[in-house]
Amino acid sequence: xxxxxxxxxxxGSLKASTAHTITAAARCSxxxxxxxxxxxxxxxxxxxxxLAGVSKVLVAEGEQFAIGLAENVAEQALxxxxxxxxxxxxxxxxxxxxxxxxxxxxxxxxISEITKVESPDTFERPIYAGNAIATVQSVxxxxxxxxxxxxxxxxxTGGSAAIExxxxxADAGTSAFVSRELAKSDRPELTAAKVxxxxxxxxGSAENFAILEPLADKLGAAMGASRAxxxxxxxxxxxxxxQTGKIVAPQLYIAVGISGAIQHLAGMKDSKTIVAINKxxxxxxxxxxxxxxxxxxxxxxxxxxxxxx
Amino acid sequence: MKVLVPVKRVVDYNVKVRVKSDGTxxxxxxxxxxxxxxxxxxxxxAMRLKEGGKATEVIAVSxxxxxxxxxxxxxxxIGADRAILAETDADLQPLAVAKLLKAIADKEQPQLIILGxxxxxxxxxxxxxxxxxxxxxxxxxxxxxxxxxxxKAIVTREVDGGLETLSLTLPxxxxxxxxxxxxxxVTLPNIMKAKKKTLDVMTLDALGVDVAPRLKxxxxxxxxxxxxxxxxxxxxxxxxxxxxxxxxx
Numbered sequence: 001x002x003x004x005x006x007x008x009x010x011x012g013s014l015k016a017s018t019a020h021t022i023t024a025a026a027r028c029s030x031x032x033x034x035x036x037x038x039x040x041x042x043x044x045x046x047x048x049x050x051l052a053g054v055s056k057v058l059v060a061e062g063e064q065f066a067i068g069l070a071e072n073v074a075e076q077a078l079x080x081x082x083x084x085x086x087x088x089x090x091x092x093x094x095x096x097x098x099x100x101x102x103x104x105x106x107x108x109x110x111i112s113e114i115t116k117v118e119s120p121d122t123f124e125r126p127i128y129a130g131n132a133i134a135t136v137q138s139v140x141x142x143x144x145x146x147x148x149x150x151x152x153x154x155x156x157t158g159g160s161a162a163i164e165x166x167x168x169x170a171d172a173g174t175s176a177f178v179s180r181e182l183a184k185s186d187r188p189e190l191t192a193a194k195v196x197x198x199x200x201x202x203x204g205s206a207e208n209f210a211i212l213e214p215l216a217d218k219l220g221a222a223m224g225a226s227r228a229x230x231x232x233x234x235x236x237x238x239x240x241x242x243q244t245g246k247i248v249a250p251q252l253y254i255a256v257g258i259s260g261a262i263q264h265l266a267g268m269k270d271s272k273t274i275v276a277i278n279k280x281x282x283x284x285x286x287x288x289x290x291x292x293x294x295x296x297x298x299x300x301x302x303x304x305x306x307x308x309x
Numbered sequence: 310m311k312v313l314v315p316v317k318r319v320v321d322y323n324v325k326v327r328v329k330s331d332g333t334x335x336x337x338x339x340x341x342x343x344x345x346x347x348x349x350x351x352x353x354x355a356m357r358l359k360e361g362g363k364a365t366e367v368i369a370v371s372x373x374x375x376x377x378x379x380x381x382x383x384x385x386x387i388g389a390d391r392a393i394l395a396e397t398d399a400d401l402q403p404l405a406v407a408k409l410l411k412a413i414a415d416k417e418q419p420q421l422i423i424l425g426x427x428x429x430x431x432x433x434x435x436x437x438x439x440x441x442x443x444x445x446x447x448x449x450x451x452x453x454x455x456x457x458x459x460x461k462a463i464v465t466r467e468v469d470g471g472l473e474t475l476s477l478t479l480p481x482x483x484x485x486x487x488x489x490x491x492x493x494x495v496t497l498p499n500i501m502k503a504k505k506k507t508l509d510v511m512t513l514d515a516l517g518v519d520v521a522p523r524l525k526x527x528x529x530x531x532x533x534x535x536x537x538x539x540x541x542x543x544x545x546x547x548x549x550x551x552x553x554x555x556x557x558x
Contacts, residue, residue: 067473070438071447093468097450100403100438109404109523112433122527127431128326132335135527174447174478178463182471191469195557219558227487237453237467237488244347244427244487246469252557262325269535273555275547290538290555293547303544308558 001085003029006077007036008094009044016192017090019051019154024147026053027117028086037076039066049161057163064171071172074101079169091146099146108140115151129243129266150249150270183236193222195252201228202257209234214305226258242267257297260285312355312364313419315410316348316371318380319430332528344380347425350485353492355423356388363457366390372401372409385503386495392508405520407439412516426451426484437484448482449475452489
């Protein structure tokens with residue numbers, strides 16, 4: 001049987017997390033279908049059709065899907081579920097919101113945040129903030145899975161899947177959109193960035209975060225933060241990297257003024273190269289860093305920008 | 310308005326767990342157990358609704374072993390009016406917990422159920438959404454602000470890229486994120502008071518719920534360790550290493 005991937009998109013484009021989820025789906029089944037539940041979402045559907053490995057894109061079109069309300073998207077997935085052996089979604093705020101509703105209504109357990117597919121019914125997933133890795137086997141007929149993007153490469157493009165319109169489920173009518181404040185930024189998305197410059201409590205204030213901007217500019221990096229910096233109100237919540245924030249694995253992660261609490265390490269320790277800049281030589285961040293620099297960040301960061309030329 | 314707050318007993322967030330040498334799980338014998346931090350935020354939010362005149366009764370609920378009574382006493386020390394424990398020694402997975410909570414919600418008929426967004430032991434992030442689906446209620450997960458007005462819950466959620474606000478018809482499910490509130494400290498007089506509050510213990514038979522696990526844990530292992538890196542003396546060396554050794558810039 002085929003695998004169904006619930007695509008994360010903003011109608012106009014597909015989120016990178018979807019391409020990573022396709023790769024996980026390909027390890028579960030030879031045939032992959034993608035569900036796009038959206039409104040005026042032709043562009044997102046076209047992007048999904050181009051992903052390598054996708055054989056069919058199912059488009060449910062309607063205003064009730066415009067902002068991806070969990071009640072409606074889950075209902076749409078349930079309308080299709082019986083034909084699939086696997087239903088997958090990215091382990092992002094979007095996928096985590098929707099998929100457990102699907103699992104519960106199918107009366108199956110959900111396998112959250114998988115990082116590896118061992119076989120179509122057996123998966124690896126981190127527990128205890130990544131301090132242990134569990135290998136779990138699902139005994140349910142339909143496997144409902146959220147996929148941690150950092151565990152799987154993004155599927156390539158070059159495909160040409162058929163796009164099929166399907167009948168849309170009605171609006172559940174119990175939740176309604178009020179407003180959205182999305183941060184506007186020219187920087188890459190945190191979870192898709194190749195380089196991340198992250199600041200912690202050591203930054204000292206919201207204003208001081210500005211010192212990291214020239215470094216991020218120079219490296220084309222996304223900006224992140226530790227929970228301590230977010231809780232202190234230095235930066236917005238969507239910058240948080242860690243167990244309960246975003247899980248990232250860029251080519252280069254530069255941790256500035258971050259001590260390295262367990263829950264922060266859980267969100268970034270799979271990065272390829274980690275650089276830590278901290279004035280405390282005992283900071284736990286140095287135990288996971290490939291390159292550590294002990295020093296005052298207010299001297300080191302501008303010096304680093306200058307050295308990069 | 311009655312508010313139900315499910316709470317989970319988990320390994321304290323300060324404990325660094327160790328994987329058992331036989332690979333069957335993590336060693337939780339003799340480690341400190343506490344209320345899941347997100348659930349503490351949930352109890353605090355329910356209390357604020359009560360203190361603000363929006364909620365009339367706050368009921369804490371837990372599912373699991375006898376010792377979960379301690380977690381429920383903590384919830385009552387924060388201020389919950391009474392507590393219910395669905396007691397079992399069985400390994401409970403999120404779907405089973407959601408079914409138990411549904412059985413209790415059917416009985417208690419709350420207008421609002423506030424849960425933590427995830428437990429810090431299994432990191433599943435499922436129970437609230439599953440419970441919402443089983444009850445057929447709307448949900449707002451990862452909440453950073455909750456306002457009850459005109460029979461609706463207006464909830465601001467932390468989503469990727471920023472914040473989103475939804476309006477839910479009651480009854481509804483809300484799951485908490487870190488920035489929703491800062492839980493109060495529990496005082497000794499309140500701990501004493503909590504001991505006198507009602508704590509009902511129910512059996513799984515009484516609730517009529519099948520809690521058979523759907524996932525079998527085949528093994529639990531240590532994550533791959535990062536090899537210790539090198540300390541660099543200055544910025545110039547750092548940049549040289551990133552260029553020539555790591556080749557990432």
